[in-house]
Amino acid sequence: MDEQEVNIRLENIIFHIDVNSAFLSWEAVFRLYHKGGTLDLREVASAVGGDMAMRHGIILAKSIPAKRYGIKTGETILEARRKCPNLILVPPNYGLYEQCSAAFLNLLREYSDIVEQYSVDEAFVDMTASCQLFGTPEETARQIKNRIREELGFTVNVGISSNKLLAKMASDFAKPDRVHTLYPEEIPGKMWSLSVSELFFVGRATTQKLFSMGIRTIGELATADPRWLRSFLKKQGEVVWAFANGIDLSPVLSAPPANKGYGNSTTTPYDVTDEQTARKVLLSLAETVANRLRTDGVQIEVVAVGIRYSDLSYVSHQKRLESSTNLTLEIYKASCELFAELWSGRPIRHLGVHTGRVQDEDFTRQLVLFDQTDYEKLARMDETVDAIRGRFGMDAVMRAAFLDQPIDHMSGGISREKRTVDYSKITVQ
Numbered sequence: 001m002d003e004q005e006v007n008i009r010l011e012n013i014i015f016h017i018d019v020n021s022a023f024l025s026w027e028a029v030f031r032l033y034h035k036g037g038t039l040d041l042r043e044v045a046s047a048v049g050g051d052m053a054m055r056h057g058i059i060l061a062k063s064i065p066a067k068r069y070g071i072k073t074g075e076t077i078l079e080a081r082r083k084c085p086n087l088i089l090v091p092p093n094y095g096l097y098e099q100c101s102a103a104f105l106n107l108l109r110e111y112s113d114i115v116e117q118y119s120v121d122e123a124f125v126d127m128t129a130s131c132q133l134f135g136t137p138e139e140t141a142r143q144i145k146n147r148i149r150e151e152l153g154f155t156v157n158v159g160i161s162s163n164k165l166l167a168k169m170a171s172d173f174a175k176p177d178r179v180h181t182l183y184p185e186e187i188p189g190k191m192w193s194l195s196v197s198e199l200f201f202v203g204r205a206t207t208q209k210l211f212s213m214g215i216r217t218i219g220e221l222a223t224a225d226p227r228w229l230r231s232f233l234k235k236q237g238e239v240v241w242a243f244a245n246g247i248d249l250s251p252v253l254s255a256p257p258a259n260k261g262y263g264n265s266t267t268t269p270y271d272v273t274d275e276q277t278a279r280k281v282l283l284s285l286a287e288t289v290a291n292r293l294r295t296d297g298v299q300i301e302v303v304a305v306g307i308r309y310s311d312l313s314y315v316s317h318q319k320r321l322e323s324s325t326n327l328t329l330e331i332y333k334a335s336c337e338l339f340a341e342l343w344s345g346r347p348i349r350h351l352g353v354h355t356g357r358v359q360d361e362d363f364t365r366q367l368v369l370f371d372q373t374d375y376e377k378l379a380r381m382d383e384t385v386d387a388i389r390g391r392f393g394m395d396a397v398m399r400a401a402f403l404d405q406p407i408d409h410m411s412g413g414i415s416r417e418k419r420t421v422d423y424s425k426i427t428v429q
Helices: 003-010 022-034 077-083 094-108 137-152 164-171 184-190 204-212 218-222 226-233 235-244 275-296 328-342 375-392
Strands: 014-019 046-049 059-062 088-090 115-119 122-126 156-161 179-181 263-272 298-309 314-325 348-360
Touching: 014 022, 014 094, 014 137, 014 164, 022 046, 022 059, 022 094, 046 077, 059 077, 094 115, 094 122, 094 137, 122 164, 137 156, 137 179, 156 164, 164 179, 164 184, 204 226, 204 235, 218 235, 226 235, 263 275, 275 298, 275 328, 275 348, 275 375, 298 328, 314 328, 314 348, 328 348, 328 375
Parallel strands: 046 088, 156 179
Antiparallel strands: 014 122, 014 156, 046 059, 115 122, 263 348, 298 314, 298 348
16 A cells, blocks of 8 residues: 555545444443343343333344344344244343443544434544544554443444445444445445445335346446436435445534424324324324424424324324424324324324424414414413423423323333333343
8 A cells, every 4th residue: 555545545534433232232231330240141142122011022132143043123022032032132221322322422522523423323433634643544443442342341343434435334344343444446345246235225125126127236236327227216226326336425414414304203002092092192292392392492384193003004194384383282283183184093003293394493473363372371381391391300290181191291202111221120140
């Protein structure tokens, strides 16, 4: 490697850091170092799984030994146990995950002030300006990887390249606890032989379409005519062709872009068959969605409701409001109207409330003739409730409709049972 090639590479150095089996690794480390555990969950067939009683019974993360049994993230616990009857299953603990994620990101920020959190367990880091302070890109990546293992107790993969796409592809190579490069000149040798299903942004449906077109490897996709791809796949054809050739112009963003919409959904603990119960679920979702809107200082103009029936079929409906809002009761009212128009009377398994057309909070309310609603009073009530919940916890204020009810008064997102684990009720090996 000559000096000119090194300088070209150093013009743009992007890392993608991905925690290996994050949820399971974080649980394993917590048990070993804080709960007196002696069994490392990462070294046996184990998985993090949702609560079957609450109908969240799917695999959320699995160990490498569990992967050897063919266990996959997203499959049901029943399917996983058929493959591995001795599978050790542990409950999710999102409160722990948030703490581990924060520690992980804080360490990365010691190396660059441009860190983009891509998910709870992975991040992009723009090392272009700071890499020379720590050594070569490979030396710096190994330093980060080793510090995370030694100081935080879990392992990561680090992918290095000149853009986000290639860095992410590199971090998905052999695991765990590895550093991989995928510079543009390495694409033919390291990436083109892989199946198109391994390419970022190519999902199951697109994979099948590409297979039907005779394209099975990323290399075959890269050398295909982009105009021909567009005729079959429309705009996505151009995108996946560019990705197959390592083209990605997206920058690393230290601050997330503004939300284009806010929403929440929940799987109900039992099939809902009456409108009264469905309305309570919609109210609990409106509570959380409206709270997020007010926290971010924005309002919305569009409300949508989605229903997943017990047979897993899905329908949705939306409407545009006469004026933008972030009031809980106004979003709830619109949700109920949509639900009444949409529901077929069949048993409901899952409900969602989603919003769109986000506006700044100072957006002027459109006056409506004969509307006697005191919107200022409703706004003051919401602000007061937010303040009380912010100081004393989300359960400090609850609407009477939810007293002695199985429906959580603030539903959606990460459910309550997944936020903490009562270790006094489980055996830590």
